[in-house]
Amino acid sequence: MKFLFVDVYWYLILLTIIALIRQTSSAAVSPQNSISLYTENDKVAILTGQNFSSIVYQSKTAWLIEFYASWCGHCQSYANTYREVAIDIWGWRTVVRIGAINCYADENSALCDKHNVSTYPTLRLIEPEALMNTSKIITLSASDAKGVEKELIKKLVDLKRTDKTWPHFSPFNRASFEDLYSRISSSVKLVLVIIEKGDDFTGRQIMLDFSKYYEQLAIFRMTTDRKLWYKFQINMTDIPALFAIFPNNTVEQIDTKQNTKEKIGSRNLLNYAIRSYIGQRQFIDNFDDRDLEEIIQSKNALENMNKKRKSNQDNTEKNTLFNKNIIHQKINMVDFETSLSYMLRREISRVQEIRGETYDALVHWLIVLTKYFPGREPVMNYLKRVLSKVKEQPNGLTGKQFRELADTNTPDSYLPNNQVRYEYCAGSSPQYRGYPCTLWALFHALTVSQVQLETKRMNTIEIPSAIKYFIKNFFGCRHCSENFMKETKDIHQLDSQNKHAAIIYLWKIHNRVNKRLHGDDTEDPQHPKIQFPSESLCPNCRLTNDNSDNNFDLSNTINFLLQHYSKDNIDLSSVENFIITHDSKQNLIPRRERGTSLDQYSMIEITNESTQTSGLIRSIISMIQRFPLYSFILLVIIIIFVRRRYYKGKRKRYTL
Template identity: 35%
Template sequence: MLKFFLLFILINSLNGLNLPNGSPSLYIPVKDNIELLDTNNFKQSVFGSERAWFVEFYSHWCGACQRYAAHWKEIALKTKPWHSKVIQVAAINCADPINDDLCRDFNIEYYPTLRIFPPFAQYDKPEHDSKIINQKDDLEVEMIKYLEKIETLPKKWPIFKEFTSKRLDVLFVSNKNAKYALLMIEKKDSILGMQMMLDFAEHADNLIIRRTTEESNPLLIQKLNVNLRKLPIIFLIENSKGSLKKYESFSDSKKFIPNDLDSKLDEREKFKRMIEKFINDNISVLNNMENKIQIIDDKVDDIADEKSQENSNKISMLDLEASLNVMLRSEISHSNLLNGEKLASLKIWIKTLAKYFPGRKEVKEYLKNLDTKLNSLQTDEITGTQWKQMTNDAQTSDSFLADKSEWMNCKGSKPNFRGFPCSLWTLFHTLTVSQIEHENSKTKPFDDSFSVKEVFEPIRLFVKYFFRCQECSTNFQNETHDYLENLKQPHDAVLYLWKVHNRVNKRLASDLTTDPAHPKIQFPSKELCPNCYNGTEEFNEEETLKFLLSHYSSQNIQELKEDKLEDADSIGLDVNEKEFKIEGDGLNEDVDESLRVVENKEFEQSDSSSMLFWIFVFFVLIGSYLIYSNLKKGKYKLKKHIV
């Protein structure tokens, strides 16, 4: 019973530790062997460290990042022995507002972005002393190639350069107290020796591992009488007294081969098992570092959050405004520099939002303010920091956008599901319909000044330049490559976007990024719009268009209504005291604490204190359980001895 209680406490404490400020994360630090970074610990962890760092910059809502997470976890697990002394695998969530400035500082244009930092990295160097690694490369090989090129190595690191001396005693010059050395003789282009050095780096105090090749050390290879056709070969050298060291072939000796060694294993695993056996037989007493308690059961991976209630007949203004907030204050501001076509695309996008966003008066005014500020720029470029300041300066008592992102209809069963991408699709659909509503309000709608591409082209440009899930952005461009051929009639943009969205839903229906609580279906469903179907599975486009124009209309949006007017300092600038009510379908109830525009600071402090309390309780309980277990074992042994 105590074990289950401890497991419950551990899960809850890990959930709270995903990110220091409680934002969602794709990773659990201890379980996934990945160090979680944020703006509070990044610089002190990475810069000046004796370890190299391999960091993924990601966003928890990004579908490509969610798919990539399994691979990043695999890399972290595969290189786990490398972490303690040589290179740490880490991740930082750029969708967390606390990391906006940091991700912009590193010019993170797309997710996921991988950066590798050398030991003793310096912040003030170009690119902050880091290098971007292509996520599609063999990451383990890339890590090794990068480490091999580092000239100044920390003292505790393995020596990656090839061993060139013909004297075996030179192996122990770097560590005279080491009892054994392993010398791997391999082909010139092999990385097996370096893999072994890294795999057993934590045993470097007692076991030295070096590598050499026929080209770099022909005299020693001749002296050892190496059969070059049997490479790779490992020799074991004992640090005996005198310069003549005792050595023997490690590869062929049966005493080093585990009884259960599978002949189907690749070379790396074969040698790992042999070296592990040697360490256990000869070094484990000297270097007892493996007494770890496994607490987390793999079966607790998928503990689902409680399902959110969704009113699928309505569009949520909460979702639409949250989409604007993430987009304007986070995604766009992550750009280091906005210039050229990128800045031009931003101006077009903001103008489109200012004209067609079907929101509250204050939000519309806010978008118009941004549009005015952009068009009045006296320069051809601005930085991401300047853009972020511009979004703040556009806030007034009559013009504001809440700096808070909460989801209603787009809330997923877990924080990494749905959210921003869902709300963005919703925004796109409402904009195409809003354009039609805007035209219908004219005395002479759809005249020569009307362009069916007016909304869709800015959408496409936004996704191209500012939707930072690179894979998603590329897919959207591919899905819409024929948009010019399909946008001819006034309502074509509404139907075309609907078709594109359904194609994407079909492609991702069984994808791991899909929320199991909200399956991706062909929209609208028969339940939602029976008339949209022709008695079969095929859509009736005429009826579907009617549905889309109604469903995404401004009349079908659950509005946010101000509960009461506050003074100018609290509206749009400091909205800590501002509350909203939801209208629609007879609803008129106060939104709970989680939907406030800005969370109460005392609540945040209390939440943080609560998390620390539970962590303290967890460790106390673990300690008590271990003491109890040891006492119980001791009591059992004593009784057995007496009997």
């Protein structure tokens, strides 16, 4: 019994250690599950599928939310703009708060789908006290910071809220101060009026800047009533103007010209004037000026961060020594299968209605994949089955219906859905390279495969055209898609007589994109965007050693591309074969196969007792990975229970 207890004890501990090691390993190769473009230091709430409902729904404030994908280059660039917005409206948080959610993370994808997010980045305003699936969709343009703030103000005004915390956005253009005082509560100690042009946003910005003092401070704006302007003894040249209104119908103009030595804008002029006035007169209890200091510090920190990033990029460009082992590595099949899984199960299925041109683009893309993707036999069977099922619905289908097709795996027809990692396209940080990098590799591999498979006259435009309309209709990065449409506007001019035309065409586009993005915020500092192939990767591809666009020996470059992206150059050492359990055809369990050729993969049925036992062990490990804390507590309880039973039995055995 003692040995049994020791065996069980160490067996359970070993299982826990293995599971936690695998969990750590999985986290290292599954970056989309944890990566956020924002940190706790940003004034952006990091939302997830787990905390979204409790934070956003039924909130007392409105929420401005960015739905983004961490792999999306434009989202990475836009993050600084969004940080700027968050800093600038930090004082508005009594009325509206700002958050962001990474739709690329598995845990967040379902929530993004519920919100019908089809492209990234998408900005949505969710009104106060909104309920799940009942609030109207309010979308904002992902423009520059000032544009977002102005549009946000318009949307907040349109909500027409009457809460006491809500600013008095509508202009007050009556001549009676009594009417003005009738709108405020008895707790208000100071009433301010901003006189400005009707299309000016300054007054509404100031209302939001001081909105947290709504119980003691009321701010109104006046715009069109010139009679009232005369009452204040001002004219057009004096606006924006600021006045304090008192219960005895007297007014006091507040000087806003104290900071005119610097061009700081009318919003800042009024902001400083109000803070100075409140500080001198002590109208507001517990008035805290630290908000403004915090905003200024955050803006300076953001500016310094951008300068530091630019400096690091410059230093990296000067000092980067390419790792030749990395540069010469083969394309990895695990990258292709990971990108295909995300593409089919997330990108395409995200589109609500797949009909008309979108349906045609999907069919065209699936046909190209089934003809030219250099995949394993079960994956090719999977692609053919998906294409066949889509063709059975010529009138189109919904994204949800397509997701059901894409999620279905059978013993001889499957696409792994738990290989969430990149090897050839792994970046130095999770947001770098990944999915877009693998797509480019896939595009090149398809054009090479076409040349190597087709013996008759080729349709040179077939693959570039399929790629173009896939990107147009399904690629999540909106800005990237628009740029790709510009790059491929001359697609119909491809030389139909040159069988290498598609290879050359996509290679040139890729290098133009690399040139445009070199030094950009989205560039991986450890993998600078170069004119491909590099001289070290293909010495014979360069005419001279400079990095210009026209510096390539076309014949040698074509030969290199034909070899580099060929089926024979695909690394299979990391790809996984799968066992399908009896309980569900969807349940794929990986079985590592190294050095296996494309034609040697086969599915194995679980039939004997030892395999069932290993399945049980995998289930236990999976449970420990998902619930490590609870599993540890359970382990302790089991050990205590077994130990007590052991000693209890021991005492009974020696009792007369």
